[in-house]
Amino acid sequence: MADLKKQIIAQLNLKNLEPDNIGDDQPLFNEGLGLDSIDALELIVLLQQDYKIKLTNAEEGQQVFRSVRTMAQYIMDHQPGSK
């Protein structure tokens, strides 16, 4: 999950944050890291670019991007050869 945190920081240009500053279960949006809808688009790009995972169902995004842990789980579940 540390690598994923680094990727999130780089993709969203969160210069003031280190991977350790982001809790595994900390909410990414609203009261958590405070990300917004543009960040959500950037995270979708990150999944597609770095993991070749296409998030097609917008409603699914709310659950996937809840925290770093849910994102990591989604990536593991959808990695080629995971099923």
Added chain:
Amino acid sequence: MYLQAAAGISPQPSFEQICSSPVVYPGNRLSCIEPDYTRRIDPRMIRRMSRIIRMGVAAALDCLKASGIGMPDAIITGTAYGCLKDTEVFLSKMVENKEDLLTPTAFIQSTHNTIGAQIALLLKCHNYNNTLVQRGFSFESALLDAISLLEDREAKNVLVGGIDELTDTSFALLSRFGSYRRSLADSTSLYEEQDRGTIAGEGAAFFLVSGEPSGNDYAKLEEIDTFYKPGGANRTEAYIRDFLTAHGIRMEEIDLVITGRNGNAKDDAVYEQIERAVFKDKATARFKHLCGEYPTASSFALWLAAHCLKEKKTPAGILWSGMEAAPRRILIYNHYQNTHHALYLLSAC
């Protein structure tokens, strides 16, 4: 129209520094000296802003702070290139990803009006907001828009700025077109040898303008005029004479003429003829060695002239001929690539 406040981010740190010891750059490229943005802009917003947006927003906020006005009646920006870096990022990604994936932030922020929009977002300002993109007349068009609002009494004060950035890509492309000198020892030697090409530059300059005097204004902008492709130096000379005559200005009433000389033989030939024919025996100054050449460089000239009038002094480093210690009336004559010509007449308050 009164210039209530002026602020800028340029390759020079401040007007005081220009007076004492202007920053000299090696080579043919000048870059803005950027301040600590975290003191001006919320760090959560900075992360999304490209360099040109940060420069524009910071200059605008500095200008508002200097004016003491928190909420302008209108925000108008002029830029020829817009947010080039963001445009480069998303176009490059489109190519790299075979038109399949875009970077949303760069795409959203690549439009020319992003700076004006970001200023409005920061201020929560829902007033008139416009961006003028007119190549070498972008800043002049923004000023004319501001004048219209003030004259029509649709605004009492307007925040107006000129912004353009230089990126590695734009510098490389414009160098290939021969826009910049192939060899230049440093920025101070720009005018020593006339050659093909000039010095590359960039900047952001903002002004808080109003129709009524505030009692603490930098200067009064008496007149502004533009003319496009005048068709030779003789026609340019006639335009300038007509401009002065139309506004009842005698040459002896002008203390200092600031011209846009840029070291490019082709461009400077026009200035030379005008200086000989129209501004003979006048104190003249130049500024492109301080900020470089870019489509909205006249906004830097206006910032410089406003400070000269406010501080009642002319930096020795800008004087080209004559001596004028404390000008009361300044004429700026600038042209961009000998197509977009602009005249500004300013007086002390």
